[in-house]
Amino acid sequence: MRGRVTELSNWIRLTCTNGIGCEAARKLLLAFGLPQQIFSATYNDLKQVVTERQAQALCLPLSETTQHLIEQTERWCDQPNNHFITLADPNYPTNLLEIPDPPTVLYVKGRLDLLSAASVAVVGSRNATEQGMKNARQFSASLSHGGITIISGMALGIDTAAHEGALAGFGATVAVIGTGADKVYPARNHELAHQIAAQGCIVSEYALGTPPIASNFPRRNRLISGLAQGVLVIEAAAQSGSLITARMAAEQGRDVFAIPGSIHSPLAKGCHQLIKQGAKLVETAQDILQELRLDHIAPNPSIAPTPSAARAAAETVDTIVSTDDDSLLAHMGYDPVHSDELALRSHLTSSVLSEKLLLLELEGLVEIMPGGLYRRLN
Incomplete structure (x- = not known):
């Protein structure tokens, strides 16, 4: 000792x-x-x-x-399941030894084995649309059900949705954070952090007690991409921090994937930019599994989530949650959406929704399309 x-x-x-x-x-x-x-x-x-x-x-x-x-x-x-890993430790993840700037030590809370598991990083905007959040949950859940570990940064928006989706499957999830491993940031993700520590793991290179410092978050992105075999970007503005992760991934020899969006959406511009630069356009989780040759991995039932946790995570995947912005335009996103889907997202009755949509149309903010579809114009 x-x-x-x-x-x-x-x-x-x-x-x-x-x-x-x-x-x-x-x-x-x-x-x-x-x-x-x-x-x-x-x-x-x-x-x-x-x-x-x-x-x-x-x-x-x-x-x-x-x-x-x-x-x-x-x-x-x-304390149980807390680990201090150094460069000299046999448990130090091999993938990180391959990157140009591996951390000297790692503070790990949870399952160490996930740091060496087949994994995909999922990143994107903190101010994601409802559709972006839904895509992050569904892609992460599908990959996790395929036995893949989902890595993200526990930020609000796409990161949060990716972790939630992963918790619904077998592959679990890893959160790489920019604070000490004894801190939860943002505070809103306190419960999510406890779930990740119980079913997956939380990783930091920063000393215990380190508060949220702005410069630490772009730096930790090299670990998000470094631990993974590939990085999926879901919704990113032209100057998004997610593009930093994608650039680091490319420099580390990792595959970069992006989901395209509406040409009218500011949050699609980063993804379209990546695709123009050689990132692989994906439409399904299977596209990623096949490209990375991970589609042969069998889920391990021994690490399946508990029934209550799986049920809660599955409900999270299927439920659209509005956070800071509950306006109808925020619920619409930038892709055409059917009025029935919009009613589910906004929790509005058909009559109230119709009235609001008419007002938005008269203001030139929304256009009606064939088949009961509506599209945001601004």
Whole structure:
């Protein structure tokens, strides 16, 4: 036990040393071996590998803040299903060793085996349309029923829908987060985080207690794409953060997939841009499975969700949930939608819906199409 604690202490001390990022840490590990050897090295030896400022930082005594973090992490690791994984650990996911900037350590809450499972990342807009949310749930549920693990970032919008869909199947889900593994962000996903930790796993490279910092979220995207065999983008604006994940995926040699949308939708522009750049247009989950040659994977009944969890997740897949914007235009999305479907989405009676649609049509915001279909114009 004492050896494990000492080893953990040195890894945390390394990752907390001022100016020592993942690249510098790898250089030091290659030159000296494990962290205890790094901290036993002289200043002169250290500055042969890293900058003088970095070498000086490594020679400083352990700070109270770092000591407190070490003790906090030790207590966290003593809790069931909490794991502290380092680059030297045999459980470190092989896929991440292949990316240009693998994290030095990982904090994992839940099932470690999912980090090495056949997986697809599903990402997209935080301000998704109802149709986009439905697509994310249905694609993720279908892939999960095929035994595929769904990876996403637990943000609002497409990420949330992807995790919910995955929880309905056998493949489970992995959430890669931009805070400490002991934090839930956004707070609205508190219950979802507990479900993911129980049936899948939550992964972070950031120390416990790390709050939501804007710069951490684009950086964690390299892990979302790095853990997966391919990345599916569902609804993304022209400047979407999801395009960063797609670019990282391409740089890492991962396949990129995109679902096309209406030419009138701002949230389809990012997907169309990706398709023009070589991303594969997909219409069904089977398209992805065949392209990645994952259609032979058999679901494992031993990791099926509990009946109550499966039922709840399945209900989530079939239910359209409106969050911040409950306007009728938000319910419509940008693809033509039948009035019956719109009534289900908006929870409006036929008479109230007809009245609202007429007003929107008179205002030039909606046009009526053959077959009882309506299309948003703005």
